[in-house]
Amino acid sequence: MAARQRGRGARGAFGGRGLKEDTSAGVHPSILKQARRSGQLNLSGRSLTEVPDTVWRINIDVPEEAKVVTLDNTEDRWWEQVELTKLILASNAITHLGDGLAQLPALTVLDIHDNRLASLPDALGELENLQKIDISRNQLHELPACIARLSNLVSLHAENNKLTQLCPEVVDCRKLEELDVSHNELEELPKYIGLLSCLFRLNVSNNNLSRLPPEIGAMNCLRYFDATHNRLTQLPEEFGCLRKLEQLYLRHNRLAYLPILHSCENLKELHLGNNAIxxxxxxxxxxxxxxxxxxxxxxxxxxxxxxxxxxxxxxxxxxxxxxxxxxxxxxxxxxxxxxxxxxxxxxxxxxxxxxxxxxxxxxxxxxxxxxEPESAPTTVATNKKESVLPAAGDTQQNHDMHQFKAMDFGGQKCSEVPAELWETAMQAGVTNVNLSKNSFTQLPSNLILLEGTLTELNMGFNKISTLSPDIGLFPKLVFLDLRGNGMSSLPAEISSLQALRELTLSTNRFTEIPPPVYELKKLEILFMNENQVSTVDPAGVQRLGVLGTLDLQNNNISQVAPELGNCTSIKSLQLGGNPCRNPRPALIAKGTNAIMEYLRSRIIT
Known part of the structure; x- marks a missing residue:
């Protein structure tokens, strides 16, 4: 009985001290208890200046719940605790780790990014099971040589530090698949970096690199390489041996020449901007x-x-x-x-x-x-008016339709197209139809013959005041030109054109961007110039998530809603020729970036 009382007394004293100390350090015993069950401990964002010793000894010290054993309470099942495999200490104010790290040999993930570490302990090398480590956003000047002992490491993030060199020992981490040392002060890479034969992602951007070692060509698994914002003047010829490379970023360097990438047959993205090529x-x-x-x-x-x-x-x-x-x-x-x-x-x-x-x-x-092959134009009579027009059986016309999949019937001043042309167009699988500068009052009825192939349609400068709902029957349309027709609205069916990327509505009578246009999710270019538009709906424009060009020149816009500045996809916004008071013409003349920045600054939050 006395022994049992002593046990209870000891538990109370120990628990009281432990709870008070751990709470002040930002770690409550209940968190440690849960970590013993799950094998994961997350202490991020707790304003810790050091790691409490209870964390290092989490799998060594006898847990509180183990100090009293009763037959009627096995809820805690303390004897089933697991070793800590994942430790997150991110976003604190920790200045050092200490040798206590060696007491967590089962760790596979260590995340200590966004702290104030100036160095790492040698004890790090004891974590032989470590697979991922994130030490980014600290104040590290070097990586310890003990990193060579991390034989199972697959991911190393050390970006946003003060590294002046990448220790040669890093090449001993032969299983490394991802290495990020961007935003440091590196002047060179280890000579034998090619030994990292499993590495598929390497980011060395925003450093002071003036050259890359030729051995980089031996990195047979490399798929992503980013060396943006360095001082590279040339690349080694061996760079062309990276046969699995898919994305290559070399922007903001001093390259004047690119080597022949003779084996980079999988390369999909090549970014060479801001060089001297x-x-x-x-x-x-x-x-x-x-x-x-x-x-x-x-x-x-x-x-x-x-x-x-x-x-x-x-x-x-x-x-x-x-x-x-x-x-x-x-x-x-x-x-x-x-x-x-x-x-x-x-x-x-x-x-x-x-x-x-x-x-x-x-x-x-x-x-x-x-x-194109030379051929003489054929004169045909259409609607009792003579015009120079390739006949349906003309060699040149057949050539254009079959080779370029294009039917050009523009500038004929006609209101219908000969039936023979439609038949040839259908047989050729025409994708591009030009009927501009004619006298059409509506879509030609025979256009439906190209329902399954039509991707480009130019009906500009005709006499279409009201567009037929049949326009919605061409789901593959990518380009649609309706300029110069005197239209003031569009049918709701135009929203069916979900492949449409460019729409030209210039020189009509629109007083607003037609609401059905806001349903065109793939629209990249919209020309609304030379109309009577007085207001622009920012919410509607924002629904056009990939819209890059919006031309609203020569309309009746007096002010632009600030919320339009949130449409970050827009790279070209044309507002010239409007009676704008807000933004002022002087600001509009400075270009899209100035306009968008001004609009965002006017948003009331």
Whole structure:
């Protein structure tokens, strides 16, 4: 009985002291109790300046619940405690860890990011089971050599520290798959970094690297490499051996030349912006067949080679701020190409108004300029008016329809299309129809023959005052031009065009952006210039999540709602020619970034 009382007394004294100390340190006994059950302890964001000793001894000290054993209370099941495998100490004010770390040999995850650590203890090397460690956002000047003993480490995050060098011992972590040492002060990488043969993600951005070791070419599993914001003047030729590389970020360096990436057949994204690259050659393009995004903005590129046609999977091409005066016509035949950005180039061979109409119109123009077989135009009579028009059986017309999948019936001043043309168009699987500058009052009834193939339709400059609901029957439409028709509204059925990326409603009588337009979730370009628009609905525009260009020039807008500034996808907002009082014309003249920043500053929170 006395022994039992002593046990209870000891428990009370120990529990009282322990509870008070642990609470003041930010760790309550109940948290430790739960950690013994789950094997995981999360102490993030508790303003800890040091790690309580109870944490290091969590699997050593006898838990409070074990000090009294009764037959009628087995609820705690303290004897089933598990070793700590995951410890999170993030977002505190911890300045050191100490050797107590060695008392947690079962740890597989250690997260101590966002603290004030200036060094790491040698005890870290005792954690042989450690697989993931996050020591980012501290004040570390170096990594300890004991890291070489972490033979099971697969993920190391050390970004946002003060590392001046990456210790050579890191290459002994042969199972490492992810390494992030970005935002440090590194001047070089370890010579034998190529020994990290399992590494698939390497981020060394925002450092002071002037060169990369040739051994980097031996990293056979590397899929993602980011060296943005460094001082690289060249890349080793061995870089072309990274056969599994999928994403390569080299923006904001000093590169003048790119090596031939002869084995990078899986490369999908190549970011070379903000360098000093003079050009990219045909030999480069021969090995980049999988590219979907090519970023060459802010370089010194003068010309693109005709071999750009080899990039048949290319979706986005950014050529902003280069010295390009012309584009290869073959660029227009890349069907996958969704966006070409040409701002800041001295373009001479292509009119600015064509460039401003967007990628679809630009590609159409480039295709039209390609060399075609010579043929004499045929004169036919339509509606008792003679006009120069390729007849249905004409060789050139058949050639265009079958090879370019395009039917051009523009500028004929007609109100209907010969039935033979529709039949040929259907057989050829035409995707592009131009009926602009005619006298149509409605969509041609035979247009329905192309329901399954039509992706581009130009009905500009006709006499369509009310658009037929039948427009909703063409779900594959990507480009629709309805300019110059005197329309004031659109049918609700236009919301069915869920593939539509570019819509031109210029030079009509709209007083607002038609509400059905807000349902076009893939719309990237909207031309509403030369109308009578007086207000813009920010909530509606915000629903257009990928809208990049919004042209509202020459309307009746006197003020723009500040909430439009929250539409962060918009990269080009044109407001010139409006009687705007807010924002002022002087601010509008500064461009989109200035307008959007001003609007956001006016939002009342």
């Amino acid at each position: 003079m050009g990219i050659t045909a030999e480069h393009l021969q090995h980049l067949g999988s590219i979907t995004f090519l970023d060459l903005r802010d370089n010194k590129v003068v010309k693109l080679p005709e071999e750009i046609i080899l990039l048949q999977g290319l979706e986005r091409l950014d050529l902003t701020n280069n010295d390009i005066s012309a584009l290869p016509y073959a660029l227009g035949t890349i069907n996958s190409l969704k966006a070409v950005v040409l701002d800041g180039n001295p373009m001479k061979s292509i009119r600015r108004d064509i460039i401003m109409r967007g990628t679809v119109e630009l590609k159409k123009y480039l295709r039209s300029r390609m060399e």
